[in-house]
Amino acid sequence: MHDAPAIARDRNRLQHSRRALAHSVSPAAWRRTLEFRRADPTVAIAVRVGRAGAIVLVVGGLLGRTEIAGFAALGSLAAAFLRYEPYPRLARKLAGVAALIVAYTALGAALGVAAAPIWSQVVLVSAGAGIAYWLVLVFGITGPGPVVMIFAAAGAAGFAGTWADAASVTVASALGGLVGWLVAMAPALSHPHSPSRVAVARALAAVSATEQQGAESVPAAQAAIDRARETIALTPKRRVDEHVHELAALLDVAEDTLTDQEPGRSRRDDFARLEAELRKVRSDLRTPRTKTPGSPPVTVPAPDHLRAAKDKALWFSASRVGLASLIAGTFAVAVGLDHPLWATLGAIATLQGVNYGHAVQRAIQRLLGNAAGALLAAALISADLRYWPIVAVIVVCQMGAELTVTRNYAVASTFVTAMALLLTTIGHPGGTDIAAARVGDTLVGVVVGVILAALTIRPDDRHHLPSAA
Structure with missing residues (x-):
C-alpha cells in the first residue's frame, strides 16, 4: 500500500523543482542580473x-621567474x-586561507607530475571542491570562496611536469x-x-534603513548592532582608547533609536x-551620547567550530558542491572540452548562492561576465x-573585481575572467582559443549548478517566486 502523504510530498517537491527551473529562464531572472546594488x-x-x-x-618579473609569478599572484x-573581520580574528583566518590556497x-601540482588521467583529476578536484566549501562554511570564511583554491589546483595540474615544477609553484x-x-x-x-568603524557605520545604515523598510527590518538592524559590538570587543586591550569608547557609545545611541518610536529627524x-565620517580614515569625530562613554564590555564567545562541523546542513551544501563539480567536470571531459577542470568553477560559483534565486542570479551573471571577460582577454592576448x-x-582587473563584486557580480566576473586568463598565459603565452574554452566550460558548470540547485531546493526556499520578489 502506497504512503499517500509521502507521494504528495514527492509530487510537491517535483512541482517546486519544476517551477524553480522555469524561473532560471524567465525574463525576470535575467533582468535582475542587470541590477546594481548599494554596497559598502x-x-x-x-x-x-x-x-x-x-x-x-x-x-617575479624582476627575478626572471615570470612562469610561476601567476601562482604567486x-x-x-x-x-x-x-x-570585514577585526584584525585579531583576521590574522588567524587569513593564515588559514593562504594555507588552503597553497595546499590546493x-x-x-602533484596530479600534474603524476600524469594522472583527466578523469581522476576531475574526481579528486571535485572532492577537493566539496572539502574546501565545507571548510569555508565551518570557519565562516567570507570572500571569493573555494573557486580560488580550485583554480589554483587546476592551473598547477596543467603546469607541473616534474617535482621541481611542483616545488616551485607551491x-x-x-x-x-x-x-x-x-x-x-x-x-x-x-x-x-578601521574594522570597528566600518562595523558601526554598517549598523547606523541598517538602523536608518528601518525608517523606510519598516518593522520587518528591525531584526537585521539589531543583528548589525550586535556584530559591531562584537568587532569592538575584539579590539586588542592596548588599542582601546577614547575613540573606541565613542564607537561603543554611538552603538548605544543606535540601539536607543531602534526602540524609540519617534526618534526624530535630527x-x-x-x-x-x-x-x-566613519568610513574615512579618521579618529577625531565626535559622537552624540545618551549614556556614559564606555559601555560594559561585550563578551565574545569563542566560535564553536566543532558544533558547526557536525551541522548536517553544511555537510549537505558541501556534498552538493562536490557532486555538481564532478558532474560538470565529467560532462566537460565527455564532450572533449580542453579545460574540464574549469567547468567545476562555474558549478561552485553558482551553488555559493544563499538561496535558489540568488544561485540563478549568480549563474547568469557569471556566464555573462565570463563571456565579456573572455572577449577582453582575447583582445589583450x-x-x-x-x-x-x-x-x-x-x-587593474583585480581592483576592478573588488570594487564591483558587491554591486554587480556580472561586472566583477568580467574582471575576474580577464584576470584569470591573463594569469594562465603569463610567462607562457597561449592563443585566443583559451578564451572560448573558458566560456564553454563556464556554460557547462552553471547549467549543472542551476539544475542541481533546482533538484535539491529546500521546500521553504521561495525567494525566486514573484510573490517573494
Whole structure:
C-alpha cells in the first residue's frame, strides 16, 4: 500500500523543482542580473588586493621567474578574503586561507607530475571542491570562496611536469600568500580601528534603513548592532582608547533609536553624517551620547567550530558542491572540452548562492561576465603584450573585481575572467582559443549548478517566486 502523504510530498517537491527551473529562464531572472546594488565602499579593499598582486608580479618579473609569478599572484588573493573581520580574528583566518590556497596548489601540482588521467583529476578536484566549501562554511570564511583554491589546483595540474615544477609553484603560492597576509594586516598598525568603524557605520545604515523598510527590518538592524559590538570587543586591550569608547557609545545611541518610536529627524541626520565620517580614515569625530562613554564590555564567545562541523546542513551544501563539480567536470571531459577542470568553477560559483534565486542570479551573471571577460582577454592576448603591460592589466582587473563584486557580480566576473586568463598565459603565452574554452566550460558548470540547485531546493526556499520578489 502506497504512503499517500509521502507521494504528495514527492509530487510537491517535483512541482517546486519544476517551477524553480522555469524561473532560471524567465525574463525576470535575467533582468535582475542587470541590477546594481548599494554596497559598502570597497576602495581600501580593492587597493590592498591590487597592491598584493602587484608586489608578487613585479618581484617575479624582476627575478626572471615570470612562469610561476601567476601562482604567486593566486596566493596573494588571500588578501581578498574576510574584508570585514577585526584584525585579531583576521590574522588567524587569513593564515588559514593562504594555507588552503597553497595546499590546493600542491595537490594540483602533484596530479600534474603524476600524469594522472583527466578523469581522476576531475574526481579528486571535485572532492577537493566539496572539502574546501565545507571548510569555508565551518570557519565562516567570507570572500571569493573555494573557486580560488580550485583554480589554483587546476592551473598547477596543467603546469607541473616534474617535482621541481611542483616545488616551485607551491613555494611561489606560499610566498604570495605571505605577501597577501602582510598587506591585509598592515593597516592594523596605522588604522587599528578601521574594522570597528566600518562595523558601526554598517549598523547606523541598517538602523536608518528601518525608517523606510519598516518593522520587518528591525531584526537585521539589531543583528548589525550586535556584530559591531562584537568587532569592538575584539579590539586588542592596548588599542582601546577614547575613540573606541565613542564607537561603543554611538552603538548605544543606535540601539536607543531602534526602540524609540519617534526618534526624530535630527538623530537620523546625525547617523547619515556619521556613517560617512566613519568610513574615512579618521579618529577625531565626535559622537552624540545618551549614556556614559564606555559601555560594559561585550563578551565574545569563542566560535564553536566543532558544533558547526557536525551541522548536517553544511555537510549537505558541501556534498552538493562536490557532486555538481564532478558532474560538470565529467560532462566537460565527455564532450572533449580542453579545460574540464574549469567547468567545476562555474558549478561552485553558482551553488555559493544563499538561496535558489540568488544561485540563478549568480549563474547568469557569471556566464555573462565570463563571456565579456573572455572577449577582453582575447583582445589583450591577440595584442601580444609583453610581461609588464600584462601585469598592469591584471592589477587593474583585480581592483576592478573588488570594487564591483558587491554591486554587480556580472561586472566583477568580467574582471575576474580577464584576470584569470591573463594569469594562465603569463610567462607562457597561449592563443585566443583559451578564451572560448573558458566560456564553454563556464556554460557547462552553471547549467549543472542551476539544475542541481533546482533538484535539491529546500521546500521553504521561495525567494525566486514573484510573490517573494
